[in-house]
Amino acid sequence: MLLQTARATRFDTGRATEGDRAGRARLAILFLFLLLVVTAAFSLATGASDASVLSIIRSWFGVFTGDESALSARDAIIIYDIRLPRTVLGILIGASLAVSGATMQGLFRNPLADPGIVGVSAGAGLGAICMIVLGGTIFAPVVVLFGIYALPVAAFGGGLATTFLLYHISTRQGRTSVATMLLAGIALGALAGAFTGILVFMADDQQLRDLTFWGLGSLAGATWTKILSAGPIIAAALIASPFLARALNALTLGEATAHHIGISVQKFKRLAIVLVAAATGASVAVSGGIGFVGIVVPHLLRLSIGPDHRYLLPASAMLGASLLLLADAVARVIVAPAELPIGIVTAAVGAPFFLWILLSRRGVLDM
Amino acid sequence: MIEIENLGVKIGPKDIVTGVSFHVEPGRVTTIIGPNGSGKTTALKALSGDLAYSGAARIAGRDINRMKAWEMASVRAVLPQISHLSFPFTVREVVRIGLTSGYSGASDRDADELSEEALRRVDLDGFAGRFYQELSGGEQQRVQLARVLCQVWEPVADGEPRYLFLDEPISSLDIRHQLAIMDIAVDFARRGGGVLAILHDLNLTAMYSDRVMIMHQGRCEGFGTPDEVLRDDLLQGVFGCRLQVGVTPPAGTRFVLPQSAQ
Ligand SMILES: Nc1ncnc2c1ncn2[C@@H]1O[C@H](COP(=O)(O)OP(=O)(O)OP(=O)(O)O)[C@@H](O)[C@H]1O
Ligand SMILES: [Mg+2]
Numbered sequence A: 001m002l003l004q005t006a007r008a009t010r011f012d013t014g015r016a017t018e019g020d021r022a023g024r025a026r027l028a029i030l031f032l033f034l035l036l037v038v039t040a041a042f043s044l045a046t047g048a049s050d051a052s053v054l055s056i057i058r059s060w061f062g063v064f065t066g067d068e069s070a071l072s073a074r075d076a077i078i079i080y081d082i083r084l085p086r087t088v089l090g091i092l093i094g095a096s097l098a099v100s101g102a103t104m105q106g107l108f109r110n111p112l113a114d115p116g117i118v119g120v121s122a123g124a125g126l127g128a129i130c131m132i133v134l135g136g137t138i139f140a141p142v143v144v145l146f147g148i149y150a151l152p153v154a155a156f157g158g159g160l161a162t163t164f165l166l167y168h169i170s171t172r173q174g175r176t177s178v179a180t181m182l183l184a185g186i187a188l189g190a191l192a193g194a195f196t197g198i199l200v201f202m203a204d205d206q207q208l209r210d211l212t213f214w215g216l217g218s219l220a221g222a223t224w225t226k227i228l229s230a231g232p233i234i235a236a237a238l239i240a241s242p243f244l245a246r247a248l249n250a251l252t253l254g255e256a257t258a259h260h261i262g263i264s265v266q267k268f269k270r271l272a273i274v275l276v277a278a279a280t281g282a283s284v285a286v287s288g289g290i291g292f293v294g295i296v297v298p299h300l301l302r303l304s305i306g307p308d309h310r311y312l313l314p315a316s317a318m319l320g321a322s323l324l325l326l327a328d329a330v331a332r333v334i335v336a337p338a339e340l341p342i343g344i345v346t347a348a349v350g351a352p353f354f355l356w357i358l359l360s361r362r363g364v365l366d367m
Numbered sequence B: 001m002i003e004i005e006n007l008g009v010k011i012g013p014k015d016i017v018t019g020v021s022f023h024v025e026p027g028r029v030t031t032i033i034g035p036n037g038s039g040k041t042t043a044l045k046a047l048s049g050d051l052a053y054s055g056a057a058r059i060a061g062r063d064i065n066r067m068k069a070w071e072m073a074s075v076r077a078v079l080p081q082i083s084h085l086s087f088p089f090t091v092r093e094v095v096r097i098g099l100t101s102g103y104s105g106a107s108d109r110d111a112d113e114l115s116e117e118a119l120r121r122v123d124l125d126g127f128a129g130r131f132y133q134e135l136s137g138g139e140q141q142r143v144q145l146a147r148v149l150c151q152v153w154e155p156v157a158d159g160e161p162r163y164l165f166l167d168e169p170i171s172s173l174d175i176r177h178q179l180a181i182m183d184i185a186v187d188f189a190r191r192g193g194g195v196l197a198i199l200h201d202l203n204l205t206a207m208y209s210d211r212v213m214i215m216h217q218g219r220c221e222g223f224g225t226p227d228e229v230l231r232d233d234l235l236q237g238v239f240g241c242r243l244q245v246g247v248t249p250p251a252g253t254r255f256v257l258p259q260s261a262q
Helices: A002-008 A022-045 A053-065 A073-108 A120-134 A140-170 A178-202 A205-215 A224-251 A255-261 A265-287 A293-305 A309-333 A342-360 A362-366 B040-048 B069-075 B091-097 B111-121 B137-151 B175-190 B202-208 B232-239
Strands: B002-011 B014-024 B029-033 B054-059 B076-079 B163-167 B194-198 B211-216 B219-224
Touching: A022 A073, A022 A293, A022 A309, A073 A140, A073 A224, A073 A265, A073 A293, A073 A309, A120 A140, A120 A178, A120 A205, A120 A265, A140 A178, A140 A224, A140 A265, A224 A255, A224 A265, A224 A309, A255 A265, A255 B040, A255 B069, A255 B076, A293 A309, A293 A342, A309 A342, B002 B040, B014 B029, B014 B040, B014 B054, B014 B194, B014 B211, B029 B040, B029 B175, B029 B202, B040 B076, B040 B163, B040 B194, B069 B076, B076 B137, B091 B111, B091 B137, B111 B137, B137 B163, B137 B175, B163 B175, B175 B194, B175 B202, B211 B232, B219 B232
Parallel strands: B014 B219, B029 B194, B029 B211, B076 B163, B163 B194
Antiparallel strands: B002 B014, B002 B054, B211 B219
16 A cells, blocks of 8 residues: 555656655655554544544534533543553554664664564563562662663663674674674574573562563553653654664765765764664563564665655654554454454564565575 | 875784875876785775774875864765665665765755766766666766765865775776776866776776876885886786786787777
């Protein structure tokens, strides 16, 4: 659907802009914004209760007409305290996963780099679990220092350490080896998994309950508190990402050329790694591991609007948010009245897509 | 002017370049020649700010290893020996990446016009909409050159000469495009910029260079005008084969020299 729309907007603009996909990208971003508005409304309207979007809208108008009865107290709670935080969290997480995926792919110059696949999410998860299990003992000072931000900050730390290690292991003389990156990612992910296992082994009953709840990879536990704890970090990363776009574009020609063009490559790389770790860490901290959004979304967009990061990053944010909201709606509806963890839905759709990328770009591992 | 005194570059424990001194003047094409592995690319990388070096290297009196990436980018553009591109950009998009930092010096021209003009210069008119990765090797090399030209479009900006560093700019090109690209380099120099190129073709070196620096095993074996450097003894010593300057093959042997194209 997206591809068709992007193609439809490719009217003939004459020779002067041949090979320039900027106009098309801007139109696609506009379309993706509308898509996000629609999916957000849809997400607010979907759920076990019959509270409808129409009744919310009616209640907004009720403020002017003096008719306060349109939204019952029960519906108001359902909409404002259950569905709205869930929708907002879905938008934040979806955007964050897609943008960190796109940024990481730009940094590693490879469409297969994704925080979920190369162990960054696992590292962030380890950070989060450390906080849950050891927050009362060794990490107590961190909890005191950061309050509700302790969990996302710990996940950020774990993600940062993993991304940093991964980059230095897989990059030699400005060239990133994909095979090394994927293998190092497996090793780092396994290592994080081993430590996670030890921590789970050490956990008491209450902590185990917290861990299970957290590890589901779900938006189900969305609360305003969670949004308040992870939201600012994600928002900061999302706002910072467009400033990396030009450097990411230059980096596609290699680190040396980016430097020749005037990019301070080392400084930029450090910034990009921090950004990826912050966005991934904050997302993992509140919603566990939700895979494949970060790889599917940027890849689809590159096919339709091209790899220019000035457009790819904002477009990824919007498409990521929309797709996660849709996946969440599916997760809520498909086994109603129960709920599927959203991670299962994204994996069920995303994993075959990932295989398709591998099939259609067999040469990619030889790079 | 770029002054290089006693330049040394180590990669790991190994001395790759030692005691190289020469200079690159604005208004001139300076060419580095030498066998494979003699350290030409390494020396150029040091001058581009990619590698740490010992000795002195200054552009307009400023130490290269103290200059920031953006300062360097405003006075020189670099065409690397090998280029790669990791995402499917179109030719126009690649050329425009050269304008990223806005140092073209042609401020009154918009990016589209400039990239179009640069592509015309390298004889790639009409290629703007093609995918870079789907071009032939020689076409890709010319796209990279267009990108590099965009970065220092005006050879002189704010009264300061600017430089083109070209590492084997014509290695994948057919003879017509070899001549065309060397003409672009000469034109850049005649308009006040400086060109530092690495070439393997000794005839083209003789035709187009104002100064030649010859390297062997990381050392500078000679620096001067083509007449001073392209001598039998020097070439034979450095390249290890019995080269003779100015000797035409026996009558009846077929040979084609680039000089004949003029
Ligand atoms: N990154 C590196 N690590 C180790 N040795 C290197 C590295 N880069 C270059 N060298 C060595 O330094 C020497 C000079 O290499 P350089 O690339 O400067 O040669 P060159 O003169 O440009 O050769 P060519 O004509 O083949 O391009 C070679 O022996 C090479 O093996
Ligand atoms: Mg070389």
